[in-house]
Amino acid sequence: MDRSVPNKLLDELSKAAEIVRGHNFIHVFSHYDADGIASAGIIAKTLLREGKEFTATLLTTLDDTTFEQIRNCGAECVIISDLGASYIEELDAMSCDVVVLDHHTVCAEASRICYVNPHLYGIDGMKYGCGSTMSCLFAIRMDHRNWDLVQVAFAGMYGDRQEMEGLNGFLLDGAVKREIIKAESGSVVPRGKLTDELYLSTEPYVRGVSGNAEGVAALLKDAGIPRDAAGSGLSDEERRRLSSLIFLKLAEQGVAADTMEITSGTRYALRDWGLDSAGLASLFDSCGRCGQTGMGVAVACGDRDSIESAADIEREYRREVVQSATALDGRGLNQMSSVQWFDSTRSGYTGVLCGIAMSYFGDHSKPTFGINSSEETAKVSGRATGKLLAKGADLSSALRDACSAVGGTGGGHRIASGGSFPSARTDDFVKKLNDIVGAQVSAR
Numbered sequence: 440m441d442r443s444v445p446n447k448l449l450d451e452l453s454k455a456a457e458i459v460r461g462h463n464f465i466h467v468f469s470h471y472d473a474d475g476i477a478s479a480g481i482i483a484k485t486l487l488r489e490g491k492e493f494t495a496t497l498l499t500t501l502d503d504t505t506f507e508q509i510r511n512c513g514a515e516c517v518i519i520s521d522l523g524a525s526y527i528e529e530l531d532a533m534s535c536d537v538v539v540l541d542h543h544t545v546c547a548e549a550s551r552i553c554y555v556n557p558h559l560y561g562i563d564g565m566k567y568g569c570g571s572t573m574s575c576l577f578a579i580r581m582d583h584r585n586w587d588l589v590q591v592a593f594a595g596m597y598g599d600r601q602e603m604e605g606l607n608g609f610l611l612d613g614a615v616k617r618e619i620i621k622a623e624s625g626s627v628v629p630r631g632k633l634t635d636e637l638y639l640s641t642e643p644y645v646r647g648v649s650g651n652a653e654g655v656a657a658l659l660k661d662a663g664i665p666r667d668a669a670g671s672g673l674s675d676e677e678r679r680r681l682s683s684l685i686f687l688k689l690a691e692q693g694v695a696a697d698t699m700e701i702t703s704g705t706r707y708a709l710r711d712w713g714l715d716s717a718g719l720a721s722l723f724d725s726c727g728r729c730g731q732t733g734m735g736v737a738v739a740c741g742d743r744d745s746i747e748s749a750a751d752i753e754r755e756y757r758r759e760v761v762q763s764a765t766a767l768d769g770r771g772l773n774q775m776s777s778v779q780w781f782d783s784t785r786s787g788y789t790g791v792l793c794g795i796a797m798s799y800f801g802d803h804s805k806p807t808f809g810i811n812s813s814e815e816t817a818k819v820s821g822r823a824t825g826k827l828l829a830k831g832a833d834l835s836s837a838l839r840d841a842c843s844a845v846g847g848t849g850g851g852h853r854i855a856s857g858g859s860f861p862s863a864r865t866d867d868f869v870k871k872l873n874d875i876v877g878a879q880v881s882a883r
């Protein structure tokens with residue numbers, strides 16, 4: 440696959456750089472997930488290095504309400520990263536300068552504003568270029584000295600489960616050549632203190648071990664490893680034993696082979712961070728999910744104090760997530776003919792639980808949805824797998840149509856999508872969703 444940057448994309452990035460250079464103050468809007476925080480951080484650092492002033496606002500979603508925030512922000516120049524694709528026409532109608540660096544499904548092409556999206560150049564933004572990829576390409580276009588920010592972009596790519604081909608492949612090649620990033624062979628054995636790391640592990644989520652202190656102790660005993668050992672200090676033999684026991688458990692709980700491959704996939708070590716891309720993504724993710732988005736952006740900019748505070752937040756966040764995952768695994772998902780779903784009203788963490796359930800304990804023949812109806816407007820998240828997409832599943836259109844059928848809105852990627860609708864219509868919504876996904880899959 441082609442790992443170069445198309446000329447038309449380079450032209451658009453130059454246009455973006457030109458626009459930004461013409462302003463002293465820029466308002467940055469981005470998504471609150473790992474990719475969105477990484478994108479905002481890359482842009483923030485680029486603006487700082489250019490001597491520009493800026494404000495960054497991270498949004499949980501772009502809808503009519505949050506769009507009003509952008510419309511009324513008062514800045515003469517706005518950059519929107521990891522968001523925007525669904526509001527291009529509205530953004531086009533604004534009077535200020537707008538740069539959109541997104542990778543979500545293209546709904547409309549821009550006529551006035553500067554719009555950068557891999558899909559516009561025939562590159563699949565679900566796999567080969569995410570918000571932080573586009574932000575990093577923009578940063579490098581502004582100044583070649585911004586190549587170091589590729590480390591932050593890799594955390595965003597990890598967060599969005601991107602593949603290292605296409606535009607991501609271009610950044611990988613450049614980063615390896617410059618010795619900024621090193622690819623290392625992966626392992627299911629965590630590097631830190633094993634009793635903690637195995638307990639907190641949701642990637643992989645190992646039934647009977649994750650969120651289960653006795654299970655962790657038993658696993659270590661079976662592997663003949665002392666309880667106070669760290670993964671990085673194991674002998675080759677200990678590592679092999681622990682890794683095979685974990686794989687055995689994953690196979691027993693029915694985890695698909697491709698998930699196991701991703702779980703133990705290549706690690707990308709980041710030169711300046713003492714972390715790999717997954718570790719930095721986890722810091723961003725925790726900040727975003729705990730509403731500490733400003734801290735997330737400061738972490739991405741390399742602020743030492745913020746990195747320390749974020750590590751504390753991460754630990755607590757991971758504990759809550761693993762406990763919610765264990766509880767959901769215990770009670771199981773609601774099975775319908777074409778979808779499976781769960782109610783996350785009490786725990787929250789809808790999207791992250793959805794991903795864990797889809798990969799590690801749900802039925803992998805059906806897309807997984809989580810619904811949080813704690814407020815008047817319910818939030819829904821959906822996850823599929825590559826295999827389900829090959830069968831015809833498209834969660835972007837499924838959630839768009841099912842949400843709008845009950846008076847809400849939805850959309851996103853074919854493999855991961857979200858939406859909202861009136862909580863009172865939850866029963867109608869799941870029926871509609873089941874019908875839509877059923878029709879998608881049987882159409883093939």
Ligand SMILES: [Mn+2]
Binds near residue numbers: 474542569599
């Ligand atoms: Mn993204």
